[in-house]
Structure formats: C-alpha cells, structure tokens
Amino acid sequence: MIALEGIVKRFGALTALDGVDLTVERGTVHAVVGENGAGKTTLMGVLGGIVAADAGTVSLDGEPVRIASVEDAYAHGIGMVHQHFRLFRRLTVAENVVMGREPRRRGGYDHAAAEALVDELGRAHGLRVDPRARVGELSVGDQQRVELLRALHRAADVLILDEPTAVLTPQEAEGLFGVMRELAGQGRTVLFISHKLREVLTVSDTVTVLRRGSVTGVRRASETDERELAGLMVGRAIESAYQAPDTPAGEPVLRLEALTARGLKPLDLEVSAGEIVGVAGVAGNGQTELAEAIAGLRPREGGTLTIAGRALSDATVAQRREAGLAHIPEDRYARGLAREATIAENLLMGTHRRRFRLDRRAMNARARELVEAFDVRAGDVGDRAATLSGGNAQKLVIARELAGEPAVVLACQPTRGVDIGAAEFVHAQLRAARDRGAGVLLISADLDELLALADRIVVLYEGALVGESRDEAELGLLMAGAHA
C-alpha cells in the first residue's frame, strides 16, 4: 500500500497542495482527477521525487520513506512518465530505454543486449516498438511506449502516468488502457492522471478527486459516474445532458452540395437556423479539411457552398465572414489568436476593416465589454493574449466569434484541452447561439460533447460523410468505417 498523508506544498503565496491524503492499493489502477491547476502533477511529483513537499509523509507498505530525488523514487520502485516527454529524439528507442542503466560488455555499451532487452520487455507488456528506430521519427503514441518501457526497465513497481492520453488518438488510448490493466494484473500499481472522466471510469479501480489542492472525494469506479465526479471536480453540479431546442429548426443557413477540396470526397450537408449539427469522427478523417473548406482557407475543387442564402463557393474568408460565418478554429494558438498581440487586438480581428482609421479607444472599450460579457479572466485588455490560461484563451476566441451574432457558427474542437468549467461555458454559448437562431456546425473528436450538444450527428470517415445517428454504439461503428 502506498500512502501519502497530509501533503502540503506551497509555491510562494500559492498553496498548490493543502494537506492531501492519498491511499493506493497495490495491484490496482488508481486515477487522480481534477481540473487544470488542481495540483495533480505536483502531488505525483512528491511521490516521484521531483517535488519536495513542505509537510506530510510518504509511506510504502507501512514504512515511512524519504523520497528526495528521482533516484530515490526509482530505488523504491516508483517511476513517472511525464505529461511532456523527456526523451532524446536523436537516439534510438533502445538507447533511450536503457539510458543510465545500460547493459555493458567489455566496458562498453552493448547494443545487441540493449536491443534484445527492449524487445523482450516490449513483448512481456504488450508495448511493441522497434528498438532501433530513432525516437524523433516515432509517432506520439510510440514515444509514449518508449517512456513506459523506460520506467519499466528501471524496475518500476509503481508507475505514474501524468495525463498520458492527452496526446493519443482514441485507438492509441485504448491500447494504453489494455497495457495499464495488464500491468495491474501482474501486481504492479498504476497511478493514472487525467481529466477525462469517461476514460477514468473505464480503466481505473479507484478514483481520487482533487480540487484546488484538496481531496474532495475518493470513489470506487464501479460505484460512481461522470456526473458525480465532475461535480466533485468543479464543486457544483454540472449540466451535461442534451437539451433539445425549444423551437424546430428553420431554413438552411449553411449548405454544401457535392463540395470537394483536397483531402475531402464530395460532401452534401445542410445546417438549418436553430440547430446544432455535430460532425463526429476519429481525428484525421478530414475534420481540418472540412473546416478549412467552409471557412475559405482551402481552395474548392468542386461543388458549391451556400452561406445564409448566398452562393459563396469561391469567396474569400472576409466575404464569408461578411455573409455571417463565424469560425472557431480547432487550434486556438495556431489560428485562433496571436499570442503576442494584446487581448483587445485579438478581439478586434475580423471587424477591423470597417474604417481606415483604427480607433484604439473604441477598440479597448469594446474589448472590455466582451471580456466582461464572456467572463474572460484577464488582467487588462492591453495585456498580451499569451498571459491567458488555456480556457480563457478559448473564451476569448468564442467572445470574438459569437459577439457579432453570426448566422452560421463553425465550431471546431471548441473545448479541446480546456477545463470543465470553461467547457461548460463554451457549451452554454453554443446552445445560446442556436437558440437565438444561428446554425451551428460542431466538429468534435469528443463523442460525449457531441451527444450533449448536437441535435443531429453526422460521421466523417476518410474524408466522406458516411452516415447520421444519435446512437452511441452506431456512431462508434460508423467512426470505425463500418458503413454499408
């Protein structure tokens, strides 16, 4: 049994951990969940020898221990896989795995033995990676396997995985869950950090919930549900059930007729005023291409596009926006905002063309209104957008796009990487846009999000729309390509 008691950690004035108790049975998968900034990484750092706690004790199987460094942690069989990989990209898989614990022969590094060892280790745990491949050339999922192998090679009995699924595709995540269950079956202990409640419930035995540095609940996974956990995470009830619109959908406001672009098969799709149409699909099946084709960022190869009754097949981005299209891009830092520009400047984008003169006072005043109305937690509107946290950066994008009451909202992965509170806010805003008569096209990799928001859900598979459903099982099949 691994027990942390009364752990306190302060960073200056901020109390990251405020007397946290955590008890983990050996041979189980134990999840630690909480919003961004709740203290999950810090808590695991205490166990992994990376963070020195200000107070509290750590004991392993009843024995108090002192873990002052990563080496101490390894000596006690505790290994950590970080949120951000710590691999040498130019070295091979085998070299990365054995680094620091190399097999030697005649005083030198033994390539063959290292490769055999990594092969063997991978076989034993279902973590197959080519030992000779260079890490920099591997997919993210494979790089994570290398991290896991490295921890296992150092004889870790206790594996800490810090948000391991954040970078994985659903299939890769499934694979990882298999590995985690298997490790637990062998008697090892897996500490799994996440804020995705669905996967937490599928893979773990026990869940500890952290909120602002304190434990707000410990539950057996079999005896709780997403709703309860989400409530514990944010400290209040979370509304996530689907809410049908009060009024039936109106006229079509976005229409694609056999529209094609590079990476897309001819697509037919209609979104009416007052409805949310969801686009489901495994990442990489044409979501980015579809969004760019609609937004005017990807040249059309055929077909037609109509926005709010206007034929805009080859229109510029500006013309489409003029016609009433709002675009919430999938990657807020790539397309959604300019980190080095001020908050006010970020909020101005798209509406700046109205006059030749730029009225800075009006710009700042409007920015203050939007920041207020959309609850963006920001210092001053003259601060750089880079100072905003992920959730607030997304609120900034939402504020800019929805402020003009657009006729069509193209929302791409609008809650990716933001915490529950911000996600809830984004969902409320999209529902509100629908209820005042906008047509919303919601492209998301998160099926839960689609089921909670969308009135209709279509599935994108290999660049084609392959079906429509609101049934979770059927959607899963369509997403996997099992259409007639």
Place this chain on the structure above:
Amino acid sequence: MRDRGFAVGEALLAVAIALAVGALFVLIADDSPATAYEALWTSSVGSTNALAQSMTTAIPIIVVGLGMGLAFRVGLFNLGGEGQMILGALTTAVVGHALASLPGAITFVLAVVSGCLAGAAWAVLPALWEVFLRVPLVVTTLLLNYVGALLATYLAAYPLRDESGGSTLAQTAEIPSALQLPIIVPNTPLHAGLFAAVLAPLGVLWLLQRTSLGYAMRMTGLNRDFAETGGVPMKRTIVTTMALSGALCGLAGALLVMGQTYRYLDDSIVSPQTAWSGLAASMLAGFHPLFTFVSGFFLAALQTGGSGLQLATNVPLQLVNVIQAVIIAMVAVRLWLGRRVLRR
C-alpha cells in the same frame, strides 16, 4: 507597449557589451581605451560640426532602416533595401534632371514620388513572385540588390552619364537647384532631409498603430494563420507591405541624392553599406520606428567617429567595425532566440 521581444534594456546591454569588447581590442593593440573612446566621442558628437556630420549620415540610414524594418514587422524578410534605395536614388536624379524646366515645386514632388515608386516597384516584384510563384522573398530581394546595383552602374556609366563636366566618374547630371535640399545648419552638411528622417518614423508608427491596414500588417507579422483566418487578405497585405517598405527605401535614396550628392553617383550606397546599417539599426531598435531613429543615429555617429579616431590616435578605424559587428551578432542571436521562444 511590448514589441517583438527586444526591450530597450537589452539593446543598451548589447551596445555596452560591444563597447567593452571594443575596449578589449584597443587594450590588446597596446593603446588606451579611454583615449580611443574620447577621440571617438569628440569626432562623432563632440562639436556642432561633428554632430551635424553624424546626423547627415544618419538620415538615409534611418529611412532605409525604417523601410526594411516595416517589412520585417510583417514577417517579410526584405533584404533588398539596398537595391530599392539605389533605384530610388537613380530615378530621383534622372527624373529631377529631366524635368528641370518645370516649376520647382512640381519637379520636386515628381522627383521624390518617382524615387519612392521605383523603390516600391523593386520591392513589389519579389512580393509578387512570392505570392504567385512561391519563390521565397528573402532570396529574391537579396539577389535583386545585385541586379539593381549593376543596372544602376551601367546606366550611370553609359546611357545616363553626365557628359558636361568631363568627369571620369560614373555619375548622372546634377539635379536642378530646386531639388537640392537646403542646408539647415550653416557650414555643415546637415540638410533639410532631417525633417523627413524625423517625420517618417512618426508616420510609420501612426500607420502601424492607428490604421486598420497597419493593424492587419502587425497581426500578419505576429501570426499569419491567425490573420488569414480572421479575413485579412494575405496576398494583398504582402504586396502592400512590400510596396510601402520599398517606397521608404526609395525615399532614402532620394534623400541621399537631394541632400548630399545632388546626382546619382555610382557606388554611393553599396560601399558605405548604408542599407545594411539601416537594417542593423532597425533590428537594434526591435523594429520600433521611433527607436530606429535613435539607433540609426547611433550607428551613423559610430561611423563618423571612426574617421576622427584614426586621425587622433593609433587605433585603426576597424575598431568601429568591431563594435558594430558585435552589436549585430548579439541582436541577431537575440532575435533568433526570441523566435524560438515564440514558436513554442
């Protein structure tokens, strides 16, 4: 306001380190750094005459630096300031001479405008290549420097050569006196072009901060994908920016002709490295228009002081080159680091 990662403090630090390195070189050469820097000071800003000389040298440096810096702010690496400046100088000289019979004011306006247009044309060409053919602008602007310089040399040596004075130099005929900028400090070379060097930075600042075109330009420089997604027409913005950038470089050439040489004089721009000093000034200023005025003057003073230094002490003129090189190296490294940080 916080611009592209180069604060005033860092610029001053770069200058301080460069001066220290320079001092070290003087020590190695067995001389007194104090004496050397005193001579440098005296001969660059120590007297009205020296000050006026430094300011005169600074005028084209500031304006061409402003032009190149404007493109850099938008993420367009316009390395063609030299060619654009040469074309501007030549065109102003030729147009001014050709239209000498018109009323002075008209000649003046037409000569200046045509110099700007020539610089703009020389910059728009690579912009069009980048936009429509995807040929990297950083390469073509640089190559067009050589084309521009050779073209101007040929024109000044043959078809447009001044035959009147029997001079053996490759130069065009003198511009009419209506075009020659008046001296503003008697008995010094400082001419009325100073007003342009003061007003141009203010104009660029106004454009960038107070107009929607400038806003679109800045956002494009900070994150091109963001600007494009927001509806900024990318092709048009690139071409417009390069036109403005080239026009400023052309203006720098026009000011050189109207204030100092009174004709297009072959190699009056390439050898003194005016355009490259301008780029260095602009980088040192973090591409901020007003700071470019200060750093442009600083680099010009350094050059002016260099000649005096050689006369007064045993320290060779190269000390100035060492100082400049260290500054440029540090600024370049800082910008490169800044870009890496931004990309993360």
